[in-house]
Amino acid sequence: MLSSCLMKQTCSSIIFRNFHISYQCLEIQKLTRLRVVDNSEIGKQAMAEGRPPRCIHVYNKTGVGRIGDKVLVAIKGEKKKAILVGLKQNQKPNVPKFDSNNIVLIEDDGSPLGTRIHVPIPTILRTILKEKTQTKGADYTKLLSIASRFV
Amino acid sequence: MLPVLTRNSITNVCKGLRRFSSALPKSDTEVSKLKTEKLKREILEFRHAYPEFLPDPKIEFRNKIREKLERNDMVARRTQVDIPEFYVGSILAVTSSDRHSGGKSNRFVGICIYRGGCGLRAEFILRNVIDHQGIEVLYQMYDPSLQKVEVLRLEKRLDDKLYYLRDALPEYSTFDPNMEAELMPEGAPVPVNPIKVKLKPRPWLERWERQNLQGVQDLELPEKFYIKAAQVATPWEKYDLMKEYMRTIPVEEQTEIFSEVQSKLQSLEIDRKKLKRKRVIVKPTKLA
Amino acid sequence: MATSLANIFHKCSVTSLENKFLTLSITCSVPQTRKKSMFPFPPPRLRNPTWFTKKNRSKSDEYLTPENREFVKEVVQDTYNKNLPLAQDITTNVEWTPKLQRTGVIARKIGIYPLWMKDGKKVATTLLQVLDNHVIHYYPPEEYQPVRKIRNRVYNKKGCLLIGAEEGDPTAFTKEYCGLFTESGVMPKKILSRFFVSPDATLPLGASINALHFQVGNYVDVRGKTIDRGFQGVMKRHGFKGMPASHGVTKTHRRGGCIGGGGEKGRVWPGTKMPGHMGNKFRVAKGLKIYRINTRYNVLWVSGQAIPGETNSIVYVYDTKLPLRAPTKPLPFPTYLQELDESMPEDVYDESVHVFSDPTIFFKGE
Numbered sequence: 001m002l003s004s005c006l007m008k009q010t011c012s013s014i015i016f017r018n019f020h021i022s023y024q025c026l027e028i029q030k031l032t033r034l035r036v037v038d039n040s041e042i043g044k045q046a047m048a049e050g051r052p053p054r055c056i057h058v059y060n061k062t063g064v065g066r067i068g069d070k071v072l073v074a075i076k077g078e079k080k081k082a083i084l085v086g087l088k089q090n091q092k093p094n095v096p097k098f099d100s101n102n103i104v105l106i107e108d109d110g111s112p113l114g115t116r117i118h119v120p121i122p123t124i125l126r127t128i129l130k131e132k133t134q135t136k137g138a139d140y141t142k143l144l145s146i147a148s149r150f151v
Numbered sequence: 152m153l154p155v156l157t158r159n160s161i162t163n164v165c166k167g168l169r170r171f172s173s174a175l176p177k178s179d180t181e182v183s184k185l186k187t188e189k190l191k192r193e194i195l196e197f198r199h200a201y202p203e204f205l206p207d208p209k210i211e212f213r214n215k216i217r218e219k220l221e222r223n224d225m226v227a228r229r230t231q232v233d234i235p236e237f238y239v240g241s242i243l244a245v246t247s248s249d250r251h252s253g254g255k256s257n258r259f260v261g262i263c264i265y266r267g268g269c270g271l272r273a274e275f276i277l278r279n280v281i282d283h284q285g286i287e288v289l290y291q292m293y294d295p296s297l298q299k300v301e302v303l304r305l306e307k308r309l310d311d312k313l314y315y316l317r318d319a320l321p322e323y324s325t326f327d328p329n330m331e332a333e334l335m336p337e338g339a340p341v342p343v344n345p346i347k348v349k350l351k352p353r354p355w356l357e358r359w360e361r362q363n364l365q366g367v368q369d370l371e372l373p374e375k376f377y378i379k380a381a382q383v384a385t386p387w388e389k390y391d392l393m394k395e396y397m398r399t400i401p402v403e404e405q406t407e408i409f410s411e412v413q414s415k416l417q418s419l420e421i422d423r424k425k426l427k428r429k430r431v432i433v434k435p436t437k438l439a
Numbered sequence: 440m441a442t443s444l445a446n447i448f449h450k451c452s453v454t455s456l457e458n459k460f461l462t463l464s465i466t467c468s469v470p471q472t473r474k475k476s477m478f479p480f481p482p483p484r485l486r487n488p489t490w491f492t493k494k495n496r497s498k499s500d501e502y503l504t505p506e507n508r509e510f511v512k513e514v515v516q517d518t519y520n521k522n523l524p525l526a527q528d529i530t531t532n533v534e535w536t537p538k539l540q541r542t543g544v545i546a547r548k549i550g551i552y553p554l555w556m557k558d559g560k561k562v563a564t565t566l567l568q569v570l571d572n573h574v575i576h577y578y579p580p581e582e583y584q585p586v587r588k589i590r591n592r593v594y595n596k597k598g599c600l601l602i603g604a605e606e607g608d609p610t611a612f613t614k615e616y617c618g619l620f621t622e623s624g625v626m627p628k629k630i631l632s633r634f635f636v637s638p639d640a641t642l643p644l645g646a647s648i649n650a651l652h653f654q655v656g657n658y659v660d661v662r663g664k665t666i667d668r669g670f671q672g673v674m675k676r677h678g679f680k681g682m683p684a685s686h687g688v689t690k691t692h693r694r695g696g697c698i699g700g701g702g703e704k705g706r707v708w709p710g711t712k713m714p715g716h717m718g719n720k721f722r723v724a725k726g727l728k729i730y731r732i733n734t735r736y737n738v739l740w741v742s743g744q745a746i747p748g749e750t751n752s753i754v755y756v757y758d759t760k761l762p763l764r765a766p767t768k769p770l771p772f773p774t775y776l777q778e779l780d781e782s783m784p785e786d787v788y789d790e791s792v793h794v795f796s797d798p799t800i801f802f803k804g805e
Contacts (some may be wrong), residue, residue: 231796
């Protein structure tokens, strides 16, 4: 119920932008609008208000967000870190491609803000997040334990 | 790659031939001639179920030995995994081994919105809406990590590609992941689903009004969109014989290709039928 | 000039020297300036290899009767491909060592398709069909004269094997060209190529080479002629960025821009990237792994999809020169010396490759 209402919200926010988007525009870069898919308070409020967060930095060398990358988002006047858990752009074989650019908000130490993710997340994240986690740094694999479903 | 003759026209010709042959007193040579003709047509039917066996028609990429080796490899893979007949618009369930989830396998149910690629590069895209989230997965048909391909509902749609489902309302691409396979009577023609999809309002991923789509409801656009679409349309291309020739494999070559793999493919099909457990015919029910 | 000098000396009446100066003055009559040569040394003299002759005969209608045609065919069959050495008859008492250089082969690039590894990864491979290679001639190191004379002293001089591939119709070739093949007794070939070999790695005339000259898991270098793209601009030829489409840019959207500075360096430096002919040059793709060999059609599956040349073009395959990818196990020396029979498996796979007729891959959990 909640998620469907969120979905409508995002749809309506896009409708007013009345121009075509080409496939290049599907990639995530600075100022891309994203969709929060966990049940953190700040994320829920932002999506309900119809002001989805914006990516303001991508933590990789290309500046284009790929799956599992960490991004910095501007959400309700705050800066939060987040992980990309589903992308619109074309993916490799056997990796799912999503209809929206999904993020899960995290703390600096990698633990998620919310307690549940209400959309499926790709299984390739298991490998990617494990690789990104280092022994003394942030532990991103906590995100996997709050996922409700994998595809 | 589009077949020159449609399936219907062939069946009509077949019927006509049968009537013709029964009415006339026939000599042995005529009978054998008709038989070979019939066999040829049967072989040509393979191009609908196995389109990836036809090579890329681009002349600069063609080589007979490469194509033969490629076909042998495809048949070798098909002995290990059963890839049934399916079309764009059919609902499939694909089970594949997943390296990321610790030796478990992954099952995905969805509607096939695209099928393409020649030879070992053949691929298809499945689409479904799970938890109100549209998801698409591209599968390679000859990937050895593909464990099983099941056809849950065998049907065609009015278009060759269903990319417009991305811009359609979610109920048109929502399918129950626990859906059961619908069995069809033996030898029945593949049904065409005449459903017309309603699209969400603009903006879209593509300019659908320019693509002459059959399976889409009225787009409700202002007049200027249709005027522009008429300006950029190329209606003469379907009369361009040279273009048609360059993008298709001639019928003679198709028969040559399929008669080479026909016996192996048919024996595989028979094995599949033997292995199939006897199941009660389920009436097609609308799920989700 | 000669007369003026003579007048001066006549006035001085030094008659004894007069004659001497006269002779000198005659040598001086030639202008003393030297033409500047392009090379610091005399220009190299290029000498065509001995097998460069006119190849194709001009076609003339000879009005042969069908019987005569048959007769010509018979004669051709009787003349060529007789008493060629069989693979198992070739003997050598030299053991293979990494320093020995074996011959390469002539192959045809027949296309690209993927193979999957046992770990589920996909690899794009190029298929190279080894043609019917036969040894036409061997030039020992002392006999072989390179196209351009080598001035430095060469140690470990290599011999040169002339190898031909793809049988042609001898009546379509010139007499001189057919004459190249009389010594070996091989049917005249359409393609000829020379390969440098260590003198120990030479092969007898008429010996044939097949795909098993190479082994799966080893690495090869492939030399081919790149696709001819004609005269191209800098964007396509050198990957320049071009210039903006708008913001006041006129008529210079795809041009290279500046090609040099001024002042002391006020000229175009040699090697400046400019528009020109692109492609149709020999290039070598190095260090490609062999994943699979088909013994029936003599096909090598080689890693990569950027091997120079179009599909169906001729390429030359060598053992790799890269030191880190040198073979670890001994290679078939001087070539594969057994006859191919039914006992040989049709396909030989590298151990990392998933065979298509093997069962589906299941990944193991940790």
